[in-house]
Amino acid sequence: MIILKFIGATINKQPKIPILFTVPKLGINETVSFLVDTGALYSALSEKQAILLGIDPTTLPEAKGTAIGFGGLFKPRTINYPVFLTFGSGDYKHQIPYSSGFKVFCIPPNTDKEDREIILRLTPSVMGMDVLSKFEVRITKKKVELII
């Protein structure tokens, strides 16, 4: 049995790991640094990251419910196409598919410009327990390891 160890860095006390984020329908195949967040139920892209990937969050359909996070309430939207999260370790990869519904945390439209800027600065893309529960998670002062 091969054990794979996917490694990221702990930066400013935040464990982050690069993941290949692929949305074939949108032609997206780029790495995203996700915050390893064992307190989050679900994984989601931040609005900042969505924009940098070329996704206009306002064009995405709204998800059911509200997400509570930094800064208060976020209005989640969803990417209603298949999404693949690929972890890389040396020559090997481990891929987690989402058939549909990967979430994007969007800043409420009525947020003023100054608050919007602050939220964009501080809100990361998060890897939640929907993904992390598949791994053994080790976080140290300098690095994060996801082991499968």
Place this chain on the structure above:
Amino acid sequence: MSKLNAVQREIFRVSNENLDWFSKNYTALKKKYDKRWIIVKDKEIVGQGKSFEEIKSIAIKYKPSDILVEYVQTEQVAMFF
């Protein structure tokens, strides 16, 4: 489990290099670029800006996997997710 193809291997190599360099130089970077957005590429800063709109206009010139876009500041902010 399967193997990464050559393109994927290169994407991960670049991303890990950017993240490692940012991590190792974080203390110096936050002092030098305090309260600014920065773009890391090939072990250097290739762009900076005071607002997300400003940094976005620079970031779109690059392939997203080739860069790391971060906001840095010396002041610690307590974040609860």
